[in-house]
Amino acid sequence: MSHVTATLLKEKITTKLKTEKGLDVNDASNKDIYYVLASIVNDEIMPQWLETERRYKEKNSKQVYYLSMEFLIGSLIESNLLKCGMLDASKQALEQLGFEPEQIFAQEHDAGLGNGGLGRLAACFLDSLASLQYPGHGFGIRYRYGLFEQRIIHGNQVELPDYWLKDDYPWENRKDDEAICIHFHGDVHMFKKNDGSLEFKYENTDKVMAIPYDIPVVGYQNGVVNTLRLWSAEAFCRDHDDLNGGDSDFYHNLDHQHSIEQITGFLYPDDSSHEGKELRLKQQYFLVSSSIQNIISDFKKNHQLSLRRLTEKVVIQINDTHPSLAIPEMMRILMDEEHFGWDAAWQVTTKVFAYTNHTTLSEALETWPVDMLRTLLPRIYMIIDEINERFCKGIWYDHKEIREKIPNMAIVADERVHMARLAIVGSFSVNGVARIHTEILKKQEMKDFFWIFPERFNNKTNGITHRRWLLQVNPNLSGLITDVIGPQWIKRPKQLISLLKYSKDPSLLEKFDKVKHENKKALAKFIRERTGILVDDQSIFDVQIKRLHEYKRQLLNIFHVIYLYNELKENPNQDMTPRTFIFGAKAAPSYHLAKETIKLINTVASIVNYDPDIQDKLKVIFLENYNVSLAEKIIPAADISEQISTASKEASGTGNMKLMMNGALTLGTLDGANIEINDLVGNENMFIFGLTADEVMHYYQHGGYHAMDIYNTDDRVKRILDQLNQGEFGSNEIEFKDIYYNILYHNDPYFVLKDFEPYIETHELAERAYRDRKTWLTMSVTNIAYSGKFSSDQTIQEYVSDIWKLKQV
Missing domain, CATH: 3.40.50.2000 (Glycogen Phosphorylase B;)
Incomplete structure (x- = not known):
């Protein structure tokens, strides 16, 4: 329905408001407008749905x-408008009627x-099958x-x-x-x-x-x-x-x-x-x-x-x-x-x-x-x-x-x-x-x-739908890509590789930098509205958004934050690029250590964010109720993508792909799909650290790792664990004792301490790279260029040819 204009949509909205809700536009709430818009989209979808079913029957198709x-489909209003070719016209129509499109779309839970x-993958697969x-x-x-x-x-x-x-x-x-x-x-x-x-x-x-x-x-x-x-x-x-x-x-x-x-x-x-x-x-x-x-x-x-x-x-x-x-x-x-x-x-x-x-x-x-x-x-x-x-x-x-x-x-x-x-x-x-x-x-x-x-x-290998995770959530970047290489990538995402020719082009890099900065400003505004915390939109946005699980090692991330805070307290004037660490995660209700980690992140945030000594060089943001809609706001603004699971534990990951597709650079272990990202972009375009899967397996099978040895020999580690044990980050001394004992007396089952030093060193490399803007932006564009390989369209084509044996209808 790409022929639909903003004028026609305005007419449809006002007519439906009258006939279905008995309302004039001036009396309509955001929710009223949302339902009317959804109804217009459904009018478009329904005949196509019936026709698709008829075609499958007629062709006697294998299905x-x-x-x-799980099907983690998120909110569908914007996605369905995009797929029906009505998104831009809808935004214009809503603005002309005096409504804010973002606020209308936000009405959908x-x-x-x-x-x-698991559920987000299922949603991406359905999207690719239909597309x-x-x-x-x-x-x-x-x-x-x-x-x-x-x-x-x-x-x-x-x-x-x-x-x-x-x-x-x-x-x-x-x-x-x-x-x-x-x-x-x-x-x-x-x-x-x-x-x-x-x-x-x-x-x-x-x-x-x-x-x-x-x-x-x-x-x-x-x-x-x-x-x-x-x-x-x-x-x-x-x-x-x-x-x-x-x-x-x-x-x-x-x-x-x-x-x-x-x-x-x-x-x-x-x-x-x-x-x-x-x-x-x-x-x-x-x-x-x-x-x-x-x-x-x-x-x-x-x-x-x-x-x-x-x-x-x-x-x-x-x-x-x-x-x-x-x-x-x-x-x-x-x-x-x-x-x-x-x-x-x-x-x-x-x-x-x-x-x-x-x-x-x-x-x-x-x-x-x-x-x-x-x-x-x-x-x-x-x-x-x-x-x-x-x-x-x-x-x-x-x-x-x-x-x-x-x-x-x-x-x-x-x-x-x-x-x-x-x-x-x-x-x-x-x-x-x-x-x-x-x-x-x-x-x-x-x-x-x-x-x-x-x-x-x-x-x-898992994939993500680039239609939602780039075209929909990052329209300015999508528009820039289309200006540079044409629109064919939307139907054939592997054509993003054409961006490589321009990865050192100063004019493109400048435009890309501007788009990223606009996205960071938008996220900083959202963080301010949601949490009251002011973050520096020029700082490095370092993002870890995923389920809270020990093997995903949010603990390693927050230990690094504590380390940086300790360093800044001792030397507030040190030359450090400001960082904003952004977390989003839910812990299973009965998963005690995961919930303790959330408490630790928030406790560290409550100290770091309000300490004048560190001159706003460090901010920690935990955005509550992480879901698809929140991911859509965070991902376009990310600079660093934390993919730091214990090697061999993460089956694939798809957050790594979404962040890569939006130009964030992966800082991670050689685990899951990080390995395949690394094969494509090379060590020079991401930041790899830590034990390999084989080394982890060797420790599990043969022993030889002693967390206590690291505690006794690395004063940075000892200080962080002692701070936890002595109640420095908490209202009392027993607050984070379970994390302390799990690391030292259950021998650190996910190798947080073992990977701590290489993790810190790799962050220092990332900070140096970030300061060299041309190098950083070239790395970002290179990641976007290779990300088409991780479109779920590619994954579905492999399922179709190797397993399902379907024919296009």
Whole structure:
């Protein structure tokens, strides 16, 4: 709809305000305008959505279904306007009507459908599938509450409910007529039929309705609209006339209804209790059962083919282990409802599923207690048990040389069901998400499975959609790039490489510097409004924005800040480029050390930011409630991108790619996708430090690292830890003792002290480079030029050609 003008949009807005809300423009609030604008966009999207579905049916297309517990889609108003070619005209129309576009877009609450990189990756993949004209859809859960809304009170993280649906969500379409029934608990009865085969009847189950809500996934100015289908759990009976058994029945039914609605109540409910764990398991089965039933029903409706040929038209990607129960669920439907024998069902199942692994942390590989799974999903447990039995027998007879490995490979072992093992055994493809991550899976974490199924393992390095993370969030930089190399990069992001020719061009560097500075001024203004703290927009903006986890080492970052503060206190007049350290992170509610780190960052900030002795050379900003919308404000303004995870621990990272694409320089370890960034831009265009993955693994396997030795020999480290231990950064002496003891008496499990000195030295190199403006700007432009390689368009093309085998429609 790129032909739409600001004048036409103004007319549409004023007309819709009158007809739909009975309002004149002068009486309309920002929220009124937001809803009217969303309605105009929906009018544009809807016919394209219907036409896309019609085309897929007509072409008999093979489709991919992406199953994920998270889709971190952020806010959609600006993104949908951009993809419909209406963004610039909308901004002009809003300004002419007397409204501030930013304030209108800010009316949309970020959808509470995800937490971190896993969910953001899923959102980027859906964006690329639609923009590249591939038939691909997402299946997820419509959580009523997101992870939590983070508030910082006296430096502590406090979790409030994230009720993101309190206002109408204009992008969703409820489809009551496509509801699906899900069964929990119950009894399984086995019968022998006349032909000797077995039949299973499933009775006395607890039934739950899965109601689909569809959200359009709009391709970039190409008329393609795919679907993100989110399932909401509802009770079968909401009719009070049926509750005629008196008060006790009425309240029992209300309780029952509430417990059903809890299934899609919260993203990642607290699993510290048995009930919490069971609720998570229910969520996972609820997602996969509704999705697999939906996929099979659509296949039967749209294709005149036997289900034995399902794999010709359907491929299902499991995003991490959460949806692994899709494998036994597919077996259940094929055998119990479609009357396949085991072998025929297994042949279809193992050719339709592909699995993406997202972690090398063994504690993050999901397992479930056998008793819980058997009680909640009796038929599913029987199928998993049989898959396990046949798999282990297969190793015993066909791979005698690794018989002793069976206990480490069994899907059911030690009274637990191991979901990653189930996903590997039941899929035709297993991929890691960065080259080093995939190698670690093959050589260490999953080496026994790799030995048996080498053909299944492959790498697909993560990517990000450049349409959101450059074109949308950084319009001035995007405009500058288009002026220099033309607009082709928007459709073909690898063409950003053409910028290399201009990486030393003084005129471009000056313009780029101006754009970066404008972005920094905008962020400084936002920080002032949000926190009351004045930051120097000429200072180095040093950014670490990601989940708070020990292996991501926000602790190393704040230790460096404490070190700089100590240095400045001793010598306030030293020649140091002013720094603004910007953090954004949520810690899991029960993750004590992560929450202590947040408290430490905020406590250090409260001292550093108000100390006149250091002459404003140091500022520390913790921006609360980190989410997609906040990332969109921070990333265009960043100078340094902190990617400092303990080597071997970060599967890939995608924040590193977003920051690189906006011209920030990576300061990081050789971990995850940092390695592939380094391969492209070279050591001269980023700042690498610290232990390698091999060195880390060697310490874990053979020992030889002693944190106490560093504490005793490096006076900078000793001083920082003593400051923590003696309560210098806190209201009392016990405030940060847990961090102190974890480092010194649990032997610093993530090598913070080991990497501390190289980290400080690398920061000094970065500061020197920053002072040489021409060199720094050349490095920045070089990073942007190579960033097209990390567009999710590239990643999706690799999935399509190597795994999914789709055709563009």
